Each structure stands twice: as C-alpha cells, then as structure tokens.
Amino acid sequence: MARPGRLGVGIIGAGKVGAVLGAALRAAEHTVVGVSAVSEASRERAESLLPGVPILEIQDIVERCELVLLAVPDDALGELVGGLAKLGAWQPGQLVAHTSGRFGVGILQPVRAAGAIPLAMHPAMTFTGMSLDLTRLMDCTFGVTADAAMLPIAQALVVEMGAEPVVVAEADRTLYHAALAHSSNHMVTLVAQASQLLREIGVEAPESMLGPLLRATLENALASGESALTGPVARGDVGTVSAHAQALVEYDGGAGGDVLAAYQAMAKATARRAENRGLLRPEQLHEINEALDNGTEPDKGSEPRSGHSSPEGN
Numbered sequence: 001m002a003r004p005g006r007l008g009v010g011i012i013g014a015g016k017v018g019a020v021l022g023a024a025l026r027a028a029e030h031t032v033v034g035v036s037a038v039s040e041a042s043r044e045r046a047e048s049l050l051p052g053v054p055i056l057e058i059q060d061i062v063e064r065c066e067l068v069l070l071a072v073p074d075d076a077l078g079e080l081v082g083g084l085a086k087l088g089a090w091q092p093g094q095l096v097a098h099t100s101g102r103f104g105v106g107i108l109q110p111v112r113a114a115g116a117i118p119l120a121m122h123p124a125m126t127f128t129g130m131s132l133d134l135t136r137l138m139d140c141t142f143g144v145t146a147d148a149a150m151l152p153i154a155q156a157l158v159v160e161m162g163a164e165p166v167v168v169a170e171a172d173r174t175l176y177h178a179a180l181a182h183s184s185n186h187m188v189t190l191v192a193q194a195s196q197l198l199r200e201i202g203v204e205a206p207e208s209m210l211g212p213l214l215r216a217t218l219e220n221a222l223a224s225g226e227s228a229l230t231g232p233v234a235r236g237d238v239g240t241v242s243a244h245a246q247a248l249v250e251y252d253g254g255a256g257g258d259v260l261a262a263y264q265a266m267a268k269a270t271a272r273r274a275e276n277r278g279l280l281r282p283e284q285l286h287e288i289n290e291a292l293d294n295g296t297e298p299d300k301g302s303e304p305r306s307g308h309s310s311p312e313g314n
Contacts, residue, residue, distance in 0.1 A: 003217070005067045006029055006030050006031065006126040006285060007025075007030045007031070007067045007095070008031050008033045008064065008065045008066045008067070009022065009025050009026075009031065009032050009033060009065055009067045009068075010032075010033050010034050010035070010056075010061035010062065010064065010065035010067070010068045010069065010070060011032060011034070011035040011036070011050070011061070011069050011071060012035075012036045012058055012061060012062075012068060012070050012071065012072060012080070013036060013042075013070065013071035013072040014035050014036065014037035014043070014045050014046040014050075014055075014070075014071075015042060015045075015071055015122065015129070015130060016045070016127035016129030016133075016308040017071045017099050017127050018035070018069065018071025018099070019035070019042075019046055019048075019049040019050060019129060019130065019138065020049060020127055020133040020134060020137075021043045021071065021099065021123070021132060021161065022035060022050050022069065022109055023048065023049040023050060023131070024048065024134055024159070024160075024162065025069075025135055025160070025161060025186075026053075027134070028160035028161060030067070030160075032053045032119065033053075033054075033056075033064050033065050034054050034055070034060065034061045034064060034065070035053050035054075035056070035269065036056065036057070036058050036059070036061060037055050037056065038057070041054060041172055042250070044146065044285075045129050048130075048131075048296050049131065051111055052119075052292060053223075054203070055112075058080075058084070059084070059087060059089055062084060062089040062090065062091075062094075063089065063091075064301060065094070066094060066095060067094075067095040067096075067097065067099050067157075068094065068095070068096045068097070069098075069099065070096065070097065070098040070099065070100075070311035071098075071099045071284075072098075074100045074101075074102045074103065076101055077098055077103060077107055078079075078107050081096075081107065081110050081111060082110050083109055083113070083115070084110075084135070085110030085114060088114075090110065090111050090114035090115075090116045091114070091115070091116060092115030092116065093115065093116065093117070094111075094116040094117065094119055095115065095116070095117050095119060095153065096108060096111045096119065097115050097119035097120070097121050097154065098119075098120055098121075098123060099122055099123065100120070100177075101122040101124075101143065101173070101176065101177035101180060102173060102174055102177045103169070103173055103183075104120045104145040104169075104170035104171075104173040105119065105120050105145055105146060105147070105170065106170060108120075114229075117146075117147075117150050118146070118147075118150075118166075119144070119145075119146045119150065119153065119154040119157075120143075120144065120145040120146065120154070120173070121142050121143075121144050121154055121157065121165075122142060122143045122144075123137070123140055123141075123142050123163065124140060124141050124142065124143060124166075124179070124180055125137070125140040126184055133208045134162075137162045137163050138162045138163070139159055140163040140164070141163060141164045141165070141166050141303070142158040142163050142164070142165050142166065143166055143168040143173070143176050143177075144158060144165045144166065144168065145167070145168050145170055145173060146168070155167075160285055161166050161250075163206070165252060172198065185230075190262065190266075191210065191214065193258070193259045193262060194206070194210055195207065195210065196259070197251070198210070200251070214263035226273060226277060229273070229274065229277075229279070231270075231272060232265050233270045233288060234242070234270065234274045234279050234280070235279075236274075236279075236284040236287075236288070238284070238287045238288055238291050241267060241288050241291045241292060242291035242294075244263065244267075245260070245263070245291060245292050245294075248260040248263055256314075264292045264293070267288070267292055268288075268289060268292060271285050271288045271289065272285065276301060
C-alpha cells in the first residue's frame with residue numbers, strides 16, 4: 001500500500017543533481033513520472049539512477065506531475081520558468097521546486113501567478129551523478145526557501161530524501177550561495193594549485209602528501225574555527241611569506257599567474273583575520289602586505305618582527 005501524501009514527480013534536467021534527487025524521492029516512495037534528458041550523458045544517468053522512468057518532453061512532464069523539480073543551471077532557470085508560463089503549462093496547486101543555490105522563490109513568480117506553489121531546495125553538496133551521492137545525502141543539508149505557509153512542505157521533502165533542511169531567507173540566497181561556492185569550488189582550485197606545485201618539484205603523488213594535511217585542517221577548522229589557524233602569516237613570519245611570494249613570482253613567470261594571485265589574496269585575507277584576533281600587530285599586517293605585493297622582505301631596522309613567532313607549525 002502506498003504511503004499517504006505520495007506525489008507524482010517530474011524531473012526537468014537529468015544532470016548530476018536532478019537524477020540523484022529524483023532517485024532519492026523515488027526511494028521515499030514518490031512516483032517519478034518522467035524525466036527530461038537531452039544529452040547522451042544525461043540519458044545514461046537517467047537510465048542508471050531512474051531505471052524504467054520514461055524520458056519525456058518538458059511540457060509533458062509539467063502536465064502530468066504534482067511536483068516538478070527544476071534541476072537546471074542558474075542562468076537557464078528564469079527563461080525556462082517564464083517560457084512554460086507563456087505556454088500555460090503551470091497548474092494551480094502544483095508544487096514547483098528548483099535546486100538553484102543563488103535563487104529563492106522570487107524567480108518562480110510566473111509559477112505563483114498561475115496558482116502553483118514555488119519552493120527553493122538547494123543541496124549544499126557536490127555531486128558525482130552516481131549512486132554514492134544517495135549515501136552522501138544522509139550527511140547533507142539543503143538551503144530551503146518558501147512562503148511561510150509552504151515551508152513545511154519543502155522541509156518535509158528534504159527530510160524524506162534523508163537530508164537536513166536549513167531555512168534561508170529570500171534576501172540571503174545569493175550570499176548563502178556565495179559562501180558555499182567560495183568554500184567548495186575554491187577549495188578545488190586551491191588543491192589543484194598545490195598539487196601542481198608539488199608535481200613540478202618531483203612529488204609523484206601529491207594527493208598522498210596533501211590528503212592527511214587537508215583532512216586534518218578541515219576537521220580542525222570546522223571544530224575550532226579560526227582558533228585552528230597556524231602558519232607563517234598567523235605567526236608574523238614576514239621573511240617566510242616574502243620567500244613564498246618571490247618563489248611564486250618566479251614560478252608564474254612574473255606577476256599575473258593564477259597561483260601567485262591566489263596565494264596573495266588568501267594570505268592577505270588570512271593576515272587581516274589574524275590581526276582582528278590579536279595574533280598580528282598593525283605594523284606586522286602592513287609588513288606582510290608589502291612582502292606579498294613586492295615579493296621582498298621590507299627593511300624593519302631593529303624592530304623585532306613578531307611577538308608571536310614560534311618554530312612550530314606550518
């Protein structure tokens with residue numbers, strides 16, 4: 001016997017996110033009525049994660065479903081929603097949820113105008129588009145946004161997929177998404193850059209060297225916040241920071257390389273935060289910024305470089 005409140009679900013966009021969330025909703029005993037898939041990769045993904053679910057045209061999916069899940073790129077969402085509204089596709093009482101982190105329910109205004117119910121449910125997770133993502137959902141949170149009366153619906157759907165809903169205000173969606181992109185996407189770039197440098201000096205398996213360091217750093221940062229901060233910037237080791245900058249200038253063939261630019265930006269941000277926490281004096285912050293900009297250690301005369309210097313740490 002079917003559980004009460006089960007829905008006919010349509011998935012528009014069988015990308016890595018849409019196919020996985022469709023499978024999660026199906027596991028919660030909702031019926032996935034159809035999925036849209038254009039590319040060969042998305043068709044294969046749909047067949048793998050949603051076996052037996054027909055691949056349908058978008059308008060047919062909207063017509064047949066009680067819940068439509070829009071798992072399309074951010075920049076395509078508004079045009080898709082508006083185009084379907086012009087066709088008169090949205091139905092009164094229908095649930096329409098998108099998975100964009102950037103947008104709340106404002107972008108679904110054409111849905112609301114048709115009497116349908118707009119929901120925003122963004123999974124704060126990176127996806128592979130494979131079945132292992134279903135297990136990862138169990139540790140995942142979703143940023144959910146909806147009208148107050150409809151918020152419990154979005155929250156219930158997230159819980160049914162095995163994840164934890166976190167309410168994000170409409171006005172805060174872009175900042176919410178920026179925080180996630182800054183942490184996740186830029187971490188990939190950081191790891192790629194560090195791996196590149198290590199390979200250049202002959203380290204054959206950079207992942208073996210970086211893995212334990214990065215895992216420990218992430219765990220410490222999540223557990224202790226900025227109290228976990230260590231390294232030459234936090235210690236005020238201007239000479240070391242200057243040597244790093246010089247080496248990266250030479251490596252990148254002059255200013256403008258992406259590794260140098262990333263190191264400078266993150267070191268400056270780290271230095272500002274270290275000063276705010278009392279780890280650096282204002283003059284030390286100035287010296288570090290100069291070293292980063294010039295790639296040389298400034299002349300400090302007889303002034304001691306740091307009252308917090310320590311031989312420990314990285």
